[in-house]
Amino acid sequence: MSGTSTRRAATGAGVARPTVTVCRGCCCGTRKVPLLDHIAQLADLRQSLTGMATVRTTDCLDACDHANVMVIQPSAQGRQAGGHPVWLGWVNYPNAISDITTWITAGGPGIADPPNVLDLYTFTPPRQVRQTLDN
Numbered sequence: 390m391s392g393t394s395t396r397r398a399a400t401g402a403g404v405a406r407p408t409v410t411v412c413r414g415c416c417c418g419t420r421k422v423p424l425l426d427h428i429a430q431l432a433d434l435r436q437s438l439t440g441m442a443t444v445r446t447t448d449c450l451d452a453c454d455h456a457n458v459m460v461i462q463p464s465a466q467g468r469q470a471g472g473h474p475v476w477l478g479w480v481n482y483p484n485a486i487s488d489i490t491t492w493i494t495a496g497g498p499g500i501a502d503p504p505n506v507l508d509l510y511t512f513t514p515p516r517q518v519r520q521t522l523d524n
């Protein structure tokens with residue numbers, strides 16, 4: 390877990406750019422998700438989204454069955470346009486980062502439709518879990 394991030398900081402509400410919240414808790418980003426260079430994944434995400442989105446890490450989002458979990462939160466403009474946080478699970482393939490980058494480069498939630506392939510990763514966590522991130 391990064392010592393500089395918290396769930397509260399991960400809300401992304403009202404920010405000018407989309408926010409990508411990357412779970413790095415007890416399962417996501419660990420050996421429990423094998424065959425993936427987690428450090429390189431996060432570095433790739435940060436590099437590819439420089440100037441386009443805020444990328445931050447958070448502790449466990451209570452959706453470990455879906456590790457690695459990321460949440461794409463809309464920009465303020467995206468929220469005004471009806472965008473909402475999109476939860477992605479099993480983000481365990483290198484190509485996923487490029488698909489996420491493509492979407493965010495186009496504007497992210499509320500502004501642009503995600504690439505169809507991201508449907509494979511999208512899931513809806515229990516309401517209580519979603520509220521934890523939003524609060």
Ligand code: FES
Pocket residue numbers: 412413414415416417448449450451452453454456457458
């Ligand atoms: S460690 Fe990511 S959801 Fe639990």
